[in-house]
Amino acid sequence: MSETKLRYSKQRETIYEVLKDDCTHPSVDAIYTQVKKRIPDISLGTVYRNLNLLADNKRINRLDIGDGVIHFDARTDPHLHMVCDECGLIQDIVCHDSTLLELINKVNRHSEHEIHSADIIFHGTCSHCLKKKS
Amino acid sequence: MSETKLRYSKQRETIYEVLKDDCTHPSVDAIYTQVKKRIPDISLGTVYRNLNLLADNKRINRLDIGDGVIHFDARTDPHLHMVCDECGLIQDIVCHDSTLLELINKVNRHSEHEIHSADIIFHGTCSHCLKKKS
DNA sequence: TTACGTGCAAAATCTTTGCCCCTGA
């Protein structure tokens, strides 16, 4: 949870590279499988450790969609997520305007709490599955 | 995941009653502890089984705040959640107006996907912790 | 040199499941 100085390690940078090039919001296991192609003897524990370190240092984000495993995302700009209930894919929804900030401001005005951030996960049917259905 | 007819059971109704009277969005373990006071020999497996059944039948909702355990909520009207990063409490944020629907509609207009629902979890500092700080 | 990082395996958590007995309808 705390931000600490990190020394270079091939494993950690490879994990970060793999995640950065993967837009599917992969689970730890999926990342492990990918990284293993480049560093065959890396261990799952190392992948967990480094993903947690990277997240604690805000280089990546944890993403919890409620499927029982943690997903990770190398995008750190504010954006929303959409989970397709048909195919399970997780997609980014870019905030075209100030929608997200507006929502947070609205809640801040109407409640006594102080909101700092919002994790928003939409559920529905993705464009690809919509086409398949019609 | 599928909705099925459920026969009456004392255990299930007690679990539902306990959850309905608890506004803290308790974890399975917290619910188990509560229910155990009324039915001392109930088993944890039964609590899991029934919470999942109740959720599948839409009588309650699962709530995933990313802390590694599932929370449950007997409120089924559309509302948002706020997790206090200081004390960990989960609070309801009532949607005063059509904010939530507006957000969903906006995304539906701007993306090719079809959004059906939104799970929104705010992070910040709750009113109680704000007072303690000042 | 030395504090941080790794691989490995064991442990810790959390959740589901099989089995046999019980119970609501």
Added chain:
DNA sequence: TCAGGGGCAAAGATTTTGCACGTAA
């Protein structure tokens, strides 16, 4: 009667951690 429900314990699944060895700075 009998299919659904429960208790118990074992199994599964996911994640963390201790330890001895390796490595960046």
